[in-house]
Amino acid sequence: MPKKIMDSREELRTAMIDAAERIITEDGASALTARRLASDLGIAVGTTYNVFRQMDDLIGEVNSRTIAKITGVISAVNTTERKSTELLMAYADAYIGFVTGNENTWAALFVGDIDPESESHKRNLSQTLRLFGYIENALRTVSPQADQHEIEASARALWAAVHGMLSLMAHGRHTILGLGNVREAIQILITNHVAGMTANR
Amino acid sequence: MPKKIMDSREELRTAMIDAAERIITEDGASALTARRLASDLGIAVGTTYNVFRQMDDLIGEVNSRTIAKITGVISAVNTTERKSTELLMAYADAYIGFVTGNENTWAALFVGDIDPESESHKRNLSQTLRLFGYIENALRTVSPQADQHEIEASARALWAAVHGMLSLMAHGRHTILGLGNVREAIQILITNHVAGMTANR
DNA sequence: CATGTATATGAACATTGTTCAATATAAAAA
DNA sequence: TTTTTATATTGAACAATGTTCATATACATG
Numbered sequence A, B: 001m002p003k004k005i006m007d008s009r010e011e012l013r014t015a016m017i018d019a020a021e022r023i024i025t026e027d028g029a030s031a032l033t034a035r036r037l038a039s040d041l042g043i044a045v046g047t048t049y050n051v052f053r054q055m056d057d058l059i060g061e062v063n064s065r066t067i068a069k070i071t072g073v074i075s076a077v078n079t080t081e082r083k084s085t086e087l088l089m090a091y092a093d094a095y096i097g098f099v100t101g102n103e104n105t106w107a108a109l110f111v112g113d114i115d116p117e118s119e120s121h122k123r124n125l126s127q128t129l130r131l132f133g134y135i136e137n138a139l140r141t142v143s144p145q146a147d148q149h150e151i152e153a154s155a156r157a158l159w160a161a162v163h164g165m166l167s168l169m170a171h172g173r174h175t176i177l178g179l180g181n182v183r184e185a186i187q188i189l190i191t192n193h194v195a196g197m198t199a200n201r
Numbered sequence C: 001c002a003t004g005t006a007t008a009t010g011a012a013c014a015t016t017g018t019t020c021a022a023t024a025t026a027a028a029a030a
Numbered sequence D: 001t002t003t004t005t006a007t008a009t010t011g012a013a014c015a016a017t018g019t020t021c022a023t024a025t026a027c028a029t030g
Helices: A008-025 A034-039 A045-051 A055-075 A086-100 A105-109 A119-142 A148-170 A177-197 B011-025 B034-041 B045-051 B057-075 B084-099 B101-110 B119-140 B148-170 B179-199
Strands: none
Touching: A008 A034, A008 A045, A008 A055, A008 A105, A008 B148, A034 A045, A034 A119, A045 A105, A045 A119, A045 A177, A055 A086, A055 A105, A055 A119, A055 A148, A086 A119, A086 A148, A086 A177, A105 A148, A119 A148, A148 A177, A148 B179, A177 B148, A177 B179, B011 B034, B011 B045, B011 B057, B011 B101, B034 B045, B057 B084, B057 B101, B057 B119, B084 B101, B084 B119, B084 B148, B101 B148, B148 B179
16 A cells, blocks of 8 residues: 555545644635545545545535534524523524624535435434424423424424524525525524414314 | 617617516526627627626526516416415415426526515515515414414415425425425415414414 | 565546647728 | 727637546565
8 A cells, every 4th residue: 555644544535524624614615626625635636536536425424514513503592481482592593693604614514415314414414304303392381282294394494494494595686685584584484383383283 | 978778778778678578588697798798799799798797687687677577476366255274375386387487487486595675676676576475365364363364474474385395396306395385385385384374363 | 485465656537727939811991 | 091099809829627547566475
């Protein structure tokens, strides 16, 4: 073999994800090129392809960390002694706060093609499903006798709406809806949704 | 001058947008390259840049047509003798129907960088604002005494939610939420929103 | 020490968007 | 009609992209 870069393949892999994450954080996802990564790590261009099938898989790994962090801030929200609307807004604010403080890594979530077979994607999927649990619990408080399907569907709908609105921003399609307005839009959505569920109780 | 391609610059411009639209419709936005366009039109690569500042401007022009078509199907929805929820769902279904029947052109809406100064963007913005009007009118029926700001904000929120959810699909981020589920999510959002506004009346 | 295997390498390829000096011709002037 | 001027079209060239793969090499094993 040629000179080993790292002690193990796993170590190299981690170092590459670290470097990729740093590049994205500092200069955005578009700065993450095969050559930039190689240069930053002092390795050859081709080495990336010994470890990852394609460049997008590497983005997927960075995104996996980002999603884990989002799960972190969501799960850190205090759930006690709050009205459902307030709790849901607290979740939304935690998410918005993360977006504001981590614009580049967050925007990378919407970059590149996802390989549905990749480990990172499967991981991200189950992480996201766990996130739904928080929303579902909050909604169950709103209408305790609603059936499971309604709760789940509402949670999915609200999450998709929020995530979707924010994705518009990530792609520069937010001209009508700035970040400030996004929070207001989310609040309107949540408030009326909760009011609607309460009314149908 | 060399042999004229068309009688006028405007005619060439139109022919290029036509060709671009055809390419996107048939093979998707990623197939619209400077060389493919030149080849299809039987002109040189550089000619595009005599007419458009950049390739993304051309996409913007095609998108402008797409948005006009969407406005078309929305404005064609019958507004008489319907409950607000039904009318709003009819709008949503009109949109979903367009998306289903025009996947490639529709997905192109989320491709490329938007130049905020471009004519096409300004045009698309005012078109979108007109679209809001339909939603606002439907919402005004729900709570006639709500102030203008609340109506406008609700319309923006609902539109952003729907458009955002669909944008997730365009980018292949819909794994949890298929197109079928998107309709259900929209329905849940609309139903509860209307119920919420009604309750606060 | 010799042999084989694993792995880092980087030149090379195909494609991108984009530029711009050269070219060719329509229109204007003589 | 001939000459000049203005300008629209051209396409080779550039820089940058992701990706591939024969080559070289260093470690592990016999």
